[in-house]
Amino acid sequence: MAALEPRDLAPALSVIRSHLARRQAEGDAIGREAALVLDLLADVTMSGDPIEPSGHPVLRHLTAALASSTDIATALRPIAAAFPWHYSYAPRADAPDLGQDIAFAELVGPVAPFRSATVCLGLLLIGPHRLYPHHVHPAVEMYFVVSGTASWTAGQVSRRVPPGSFILHPASMPHAMRTDAEPLLAVYTWTGEVSVASTYT
Numbered sequence: 001m002a003a004l005e006p007r008d009l010a011p012a013l014s015v016i017r018s019h020l021a022r023r024q025a026e027g028d029a030i031g032r033e034a035a036l037v038l039d040l041l042a043d044v045t046m047s048g049d050p051i052e053p054s055g056h057p058v059l060r061h062l063t064a065a066l067a068s069s070t071d072i073a074t075a076l077r078p079i080a081a082a083f084p085w086h087y088s089y090a091p092r093a094d095a096p097d098l099g100q101d102i103a104f105a106e107l108v109g110p111v112a113p114f115r116s117a118t119v120c121l122g123l124l125l126i127g128p129h130r131l132y133p134h135h136v137h138p139a140v141e142m143y144f145v146v147s148g149t150a151s152w153t154a155g156q157v158s159r160r161v162p163p164g165s166f167i168l169h170p171a172s173m174p175h176a177m178r179t180d181a182e183p184l185l186a187v188y189t190w191t192g193e194v195s196v197a198s199t200y201t
């Protein structure tokens with residue numbers, strides 16, 4: 001897989017921005033977070049060195065995760081396999097192979113290809129029949145589900161969340177996701193304390 005030029009990401013970033021802009025118009029808490037993310041992304045220089053593909057075992061689920069004909073799946077399909085996918089949590093004794101089935105590709109952030117000290121933007125991919133256990137971070141987190149209906153838990157509330165949905169996790173609220181038969185692919189953003197890593201609770 002060849003390295004991506006920053007301009008190769010422009011169509012997907014444009015589609016993500018358009019979803020954020022539509023959600024912003026609803027004016028609720030998620031809409032306000034979408035507006036903040038759009039504001040902060042406007043200050044990010046989306047250029048620089050080629051982005052080197054990392055490869056990752058989770059990519060065996062990518063074709064299924066990008067099978068739909070939505071605008072976001074269509075924009076991600078040609079490029080997502082070449083993203084810098086990684087899994088950086090400490091190993092868990094109760095799920096020693098979890099890092100084979102969960103990965104993140106951060107595109108914007110403090111150490112991402114497009115640098116920002118105020119906002120992160122990336123993708124999360126989880127394989128089928130997996131629990132992404134409860135974790136917590138001080139950043140405010142928003143997700144936009146690209147594909148896969150999973151069970152999302154934040155605080156005491158669990159619900160099934162279909163593709164096209166936005167989810168907001170307030171700062172330091174523990175949350176978890178459980179996939180069913182489909183992989184879950186979602187865009188995430190962080191604002192606030194973006195330099196403090198997520199940890200399992």
Ligand SMILES: [Fe+2]
Nearest residue numbers: 141169175198
């Ligand atoms: Fe999170």
